[in-house]
Amino acid sequence: MGALEWNKVVHQHQGWRLVTSIWLHSGLIHLIVNMLSLLFIGIRLEQQFGFVRVGVVYLLTGFGGSVLSALLLKNTISVCASGALFGLLGSMLSELLTNWGIYSNKVAALLTLAIIMVINLAIGIFPHVDNFATIGGFITGFLLGFVLLARPQFGWMEPHDLPQSTQVGSKYKAHQYILWVIALLLAIAGFAVGLVMLFKGKNASDSCHWCHYLNCVPTSKWSCDS
Numbered sequence: 001m002g003a004l005e006w007n008k009v010v011h012q013h014q015g016w017r018l019v020t021s022i023w024l025h026s027g028l029i030h031l032i033v034n035m036l037s038l039l040f041i042g043i044r045l046e047q048q049f050g051f052v053r054v055g056v057v058y059l060l061t062g063f064g065g066s067v068l069s070a071l072l073l074k075n076t077i078s079v080c081a082s083g084a085l086f087g088l089l090g091s092m093l094s095e096l097l098t099n100w101g102i103y104s105n106k107v108a109a110l111l112t113l114a115i116i117m118v119i120n121l122a123i124g125i126f127p128h129v130d131n132f133a134t135i136g137g138f139i140t141g142f143l144l145g146f147v148l149l150a151r152p153q154f155g156w157m158e159p160h161d162l163p164q165s166t167q168v169g170s171k172y173k174a175h176q177y178i179l180w181v182i183a184l185l186l187a188i189a190g191f192a193v194g195l196v197m198l199f200k201g202k203n204a205s206d207s208c209h210w211c212h213y214l215n216c217v218p219t220s221k222w223s224c225d226s
Contacts, residue, residue, distance in 0.1 A: 004066055004130070006074045010201050018070065021133075022062035024079035034085050037116045041088050045095075048152040054088070057148055061087020061141040064187075067194040068136025071204040072211055078130035082120055083137030089113055090141025094183075095149040098176055102152070131214050140190070146183035150176045 002020030009017050025031040045054045065083020096109055103109065120134060197204070205211055 003077050003079050004069055004073075004133075005077045006070050006203075009070055010199060015199075018063055018066040019059075021066055021069075021078070021080040021130075022059075022084050023081060025081050026079050030079075030081070033119060034081055037085055037120065038088070040112060040116065041085075041092055045088060045092060045149070049095075049149050053148045057087060057091050057141060057144050058084045060144060061090065061137040062133075064140030064191065064194075065130075065133035065135070065137030067191070067198060068139075069130050069132040070198050071194060071202065072132045072208070073130070074203045074205065078133070080130050080133035080137075082130065083133030085120065085137070086117070086134040087137035087141030087144070089117060090138040090143075091145030091149050092141075094142045094145030095152075098146060098150055098179060099152065132211075135214065140187065143183040143187040143190070146176075146179040147187065150180055 002017060003024055004017050004021035005014075008014040025034060042054065045057075062080060062084030065087065066080045069078060069080055069083070092109070093113060096103065096106070096113075100106065117138075121131065
């Protein structure tokens with residue numbers, strides 16, 4: 001039904017699974033937690049940056065999470081919805097850092113990020129919930145945040161979110177240009193290397209024998225082998 005499966009992606013040429021798995025969840029709890037998290041962060045980002053930029057970040061980070069997952073999970077069927085969600089979290093973090101001086105509620109934003117990340121990563125220890133996708137999505141989102149979310153659309157923001165002394169300008173600052181270039185190059189390189197390795201049949205888990213514990217922790221209640 002569109003879940004991510006390494007053998008079908010690589011050997012049966014079903015690369016579309018890297019995209020369709022973004023929309024799938026492992027169960028009702030996974031779905032509810034993701035939707036609530038998306039409400040908290042999605043509304044804020046869309047108000048500030050518009051649905052087009054946020055939508056592009058969502059899709060690309062979900063795809064990036066799927067690529068990393070496929071590289072590390074060779075014998076597991078998984079869903080990668082949390083990859084796109086964590087992509088938004090990653091972009092929110094990089095956007096917060098690059099625009100640190102314009103916000104008055106920095107602590108609240110960081111706390112919200114931390115809580116959502118902890119809850120979703122904890123759910124990721126269950127089988128079939130793909131923590132590699134969340135990690136890949138977060139890294140991709142962190143880079144894309146510097147590229148696509150470097151400058152908020154102030155007209156879409158709530159006035160109380162900005163300090164009274166904030167000066168609205170239309171130009172990027174020097175450090176934003178530098179971060180934009182570095183992040184864009186790293187994102188392009190990451191996608192290129194990841195896709196080449198994937199479709200050559202490489203398995204990154206061969207070089208990281210403990211990485212599987214980041215994705216699933218076996219207990220007496222469930223196994224991580226299926």
